[in-house]
Amino acid sequence: MRKNKINSKNWVFLFIALLLYIPVGFLQVSIDYSKKVEELESGLLLMPGQVAGSLVLSGFKGLAADLLWLNIENYWHSGQHYKMLPFLEAIAWLQPHYINVWAVGGWHMSYNIFAEVRDAKQNLIKEYKEKVKKLSEKEKKNLQKVLAIGERTIYLIKNLGLKEGMQENKILKLLSEMNNYEFFLNNYRYEKNSKNAFLVESDKQFVACVKEMLFWYTQGIEFDKKGVVYNSDRYDLYFETGWIYYHKGMDYKNSVRYLKKAIKFPHPDYVDDCLAHAYEKNGQIDMAIKQWEKLLNTDFKNIAEIAIKELKTKGKFSP
Amino acid sequence: MYDNSIKRESSGEKLSEEVFMAIIETRELTKIYTPGRGKKVIGLNKVNLEIEEGEIFGILGPNGSGKTTCLKLLLGILFPTDGEISIMGESQFDVEVKKYIGFLPENPYYYDYLTGPELLYFYGKLFDMDKQAIKERTEYLLNLVKLSDAKKLTLKHYSKGMLERIGLASALLNDPKILILDEPTTGLDPIGCLETRDLILELNKQGKTILLSSHFLSEVERVCNRIAIFHRGNLLATGTLDGLISRYNAETLEELFVKTIEDFDSRYKREI
Amino acid sequence: MKKAWVVAVNTFKESLRKRTLYILLVFAFIAIGASKFFSFLTAEEELKMIKDVSFSTIEFFGALIAIFGAIGALSGEIEKRTIYTLLTKPVTRGNLFIGKFLGMCLILLLNFVLISLFFIGLLIFKKSPPDIETFKTLLLIYVELVLISTITLTVATFATDAFNIILSFFLYIVGHLISYGKQLTERVENTILKGFGQIIYTVIPNYENFAIRDKVVIGIPVSWNYVFKTLIYGVLYIAIVILIGLYFFQKREI
Numbered sequence: 073m074r075k076n077k078i079n080s081k082n083w084v085f086l087f088i089a090l091l092l093y094i095p096v097g098f099l100q101v102s103i104d105y106s107k108k109v110e111e112l113e114s115g116l117l118l119m120p121g122q123v124a125g126s127l128v129l130s131g132f133k134g135l136a137a138d139l140l141w142l143n144i145e146n147y148w149h150s151g152q153h154y155k156m157l158p159f160l161e162a163i164a165w166l167q168p169h170y171i172n173v174w175a176v177g178g179w180h181m182s183y184n185i186f187a188e189v190r191d192a193k194q195n196l197i198k199e200y201k202e203k204v205k206k207l208s209e210k211e212k213k214n215l216q217k218v219l220a221i222g223e224r225t226i227y228l229i230k231n232l233g234l235k236e237g238m239q240e241n242k243i244l245k246l247l248s249e250m251n252n253y254e255f256f257l258n259n260y261r262y263e264k265n266s267k268n269a270f271l272v273e274s275d276k277q278f279v280a281c282v283k284e285m286l287f288w289y290t291q292g293i294e295f296d297k298k299g300v301v302y303n304s305d306r307y308d309l310y311f312e313t314g315w316i317y318y319h320k321g322m323d324y325k326n327s328v329r330y331l332k333k334a335i336k337f338p339h340p341d342y343v344d345d346c347l348a349h350a351y352e353k354n355g356q357i358d359m360a361i362k363q364w365e366k367l368l369n370t371d372f373k374n375i376a377e378i379a380i381k382e383l384k385t386k387g388k389f390s391p
Numbered sequence: 392m393y394d395n396s397i398k399r400e401s402s403g404e405k406l407s408e409e410v411f412m413a414i415i416e417t418r419e420l421t422k423i424y425t426p427g428r429g430k431k432v433i434g435l436n437k438v439n440l441e442i443e444e445g446e447i448f449g450i451l452g453p454n455g456s457g458k459t460t461c462l463k464l465l466l467g468i469l470f471p472t473d474g475e476i477s478i479m480g481e482s483q484f485d486v487e488v489k490k491y492i493g494f495l496p497e498n499p500y501y502y503d504y505l506t507g508p509e510l511l512y513f514y515g516k517l518f519d520m521d522k523q524a525i526k527e528r529t530e531y532l533l534n535l536v537k538l539s540d541a542k543k544l545t546l547k548h549y550s551k552g553m554l555e556r557i558g559l560a561s562a563l564l565n566d567p568k569i570l571i572l573d574e575p576t577t578g579l580d581p582i583g584c585l586e587t588r589d590l591i592l593e594l595n596k597q598g599k600t601i602l603l604s605s606h607f608l609s610e611v612e613r614v615c616n617r618i619a620i621f622h623r624g625n626l627l628a629t630g631t632l633d634g635l636i637s638r639y640n641a642e643t644l645e646e647l648f649v650k651t652i653e654d655f656d657s658r659y660k661r662e663i
Numbered sequence: 664m665k666k667a668w669v670v671a672v673n674t675f676k677e678s679l680r681k682r683t684l685y686i687l688l689v690f691a692f693i694a695i696g697a698s699k700f701f702s703f704l705t706a707e708e709e710l711k712m713i714k715d716v717s718f719s720t721i722e723f724f725g726a727l728i729a730i731f732g733a734i735g736a737l738s739g740e741i742e743k744r745t746i747y748t749l750l751t752k753p754v755t756r757g758n759l760f761i762g763k764f765l766g767m768c769l770i771l772l773l774n775f776v777l778i779s780l781f782f783i784g785l786l787i788f789k790k791s792p793p794d795i796e797t798f799k800t801l802l803l804i805y806v807e808l809v810l811i812s813t814i815t816l817t818v819a820t821f822a823t824d825a826f827n828i829i830l831s832f833f834l835y836i837v838g839h840l841i842s843y844g845k846q847l848t849e850r851v852e853n854t855i856l857k858g859f860g861q862i863i864y865t866v867i868p869n870y871e872n873f874a875i876r877d878k879v880v881i882g883i884p885v886s887w888n889y890v891f892k893t894l895i896y897g898v899l900y901i902a903i904v905i906l907i908g909l910y911f912f913q914k915r916e917i
Contacts, residue, residue, distance in 0.1 A: 517753065518752065
């Protein structure tokens, strides 16, 4: 039969095309499921702001993050730690699964900025002490409270994170203490340009410094905790958080809490080592020993043996 | 005679009563363009053509008369609004039939980046010819159209005349039974016209059916066995030159041309 | 099918000799090469930089080549009227269209392989030979590029070039963002809107499926299960688009 139409069955193409959309639809559902399982998208936790940002940079997030990272490197090398923060925030925002960002961010805040804030006051402390030396006994008596505040804050500045821990309830107490000092200092009368003026103003700065140090320590921890929320199925950020609690904050209770979570996921041995120390410091000697026993088959074997021995006999091992 | 009845009988289909005599035939072939906004333009209006095997058939008419539309419909480039086409008994879309057709378009359009032989090779492959056959045919054809010297040149560097010639070569590549030429002498100098004319006659001697469209009356006069006159999409007259001249009482082809058109204009309005 | 290959090879040859796509290739090389110069980063960060830039470049310039190549392949043919001679040859329109499609696959393959080799060379030079995850990423990117190209090819069967370019880029952007759109519809209460959203989500190609590079660059491995699923998604979608293209091309008068 002659067909004067080019293809009377042309519509079949469209029909099959539409039919094929059905398996495509099912596949998409399956792919979406896989995406969630394999964390190929942080879909569930995307906040509106991030959606907007992602819309702008979709497809080039990695690239944008890298460029931001360049800036961070610059600021780090030139000592401008504060300026690193907005970039760290931005990168964490773009690539919440990029562990390094959270880890480095938290570290910068709790350690480096913390230290920088402290170091900035060193000269002032030196000058202050010299001025105090030159005071007469009478003057010292008049300025008793002021000097006491100065002494206390200088002590804290020097020792927070080293000899002085920053456990949760302690932080609250310290903050309350600082606020009292502030109140006192703000209401203290002194003459301008007198020796008193210098001492009082310096005290104010010391108080502010202590508050700031506490602030940056907590900021670092909060940043890492945020990272945990996005990466809750790997050890890394649990470990980072636990470590800051242990090392900087001497907050062994919280340290144990986080390190315990860390070991639930595949992790390197030093995490177990850390937890063992934390258990001990937290007073859980038995748990500490159990933890060390886990390390007997690892590179930490030797130290584990010693630790177990020490703990069993002396009940103390960690420095 | 082109008769599908034998084929159809063996495949068990119903015998049709239609049997086509000519190698190309159209029945009530109509093409209406709808450029949009409800407008309708008649491309072809109920054209009935019969082109016999072995003849040289010319389609005449001014520009816009539907010559090119007719050819495009025959070639399957455009789709008819109504009517039927039969080429060698089959539809114009039948792929097998295309193996017997050679087409030379009005303005040559070819791939800039290929050389002459490469172009012929490409087309040859589409004709299912094997390498050797293509090679031989290419040699022969390039000689025929006098392009043997330009083998290494890409088509980008061809002159218009050369493009016409390579076009002719590709139209003849498959040694077609039917040759369709759209305005073959447009843009050619007198010598070129002469050569083309001779070539057409020569090819016809080989048994090829040639369908050409032109608005050069003198060319058509010298070459065609029968002609058809088109005007505004309508077929005004068909027949041998002599027959038409006596029928319309004209002395020359020009006069015939003018008379038929006047005749049409006075009698028929364009209707949709 | 044989004739489709003839057309495909011709399309490929055209692209090679026309050199119009070369400039995109050059830009791609420059972009990837530039990533090498951030050497003041740590080794790990520099590697991440190189990978991010390279994958993004391959995808972006690949998309450009896919879109403009497809337009050149079909619209170019129609515009230059070379398609007349093709249609008068004993080759069905279907074969012609499929031939153009295969030709685009070849063009994309060549460009893709060239850029990827350059990228891999750079990785080897940086002493970090590519792992299986890199190849998975590249494979998915290639399929994505073929899909982009096929869509442009199909649109060329019924639309003008300008419209085609705009639509193709529009779909490229939307196709990447569609996942976010879906999440928005998940929170919508109205079932009709939700259903409508679902349909749009299925109908528009989800290019994000192919984008595993973010995770791979950070070092998170992607399962073969996911890769296979996405590959099949790609193939099915390409089939759908080809069928639509065939439908329109059969009806097209020139």
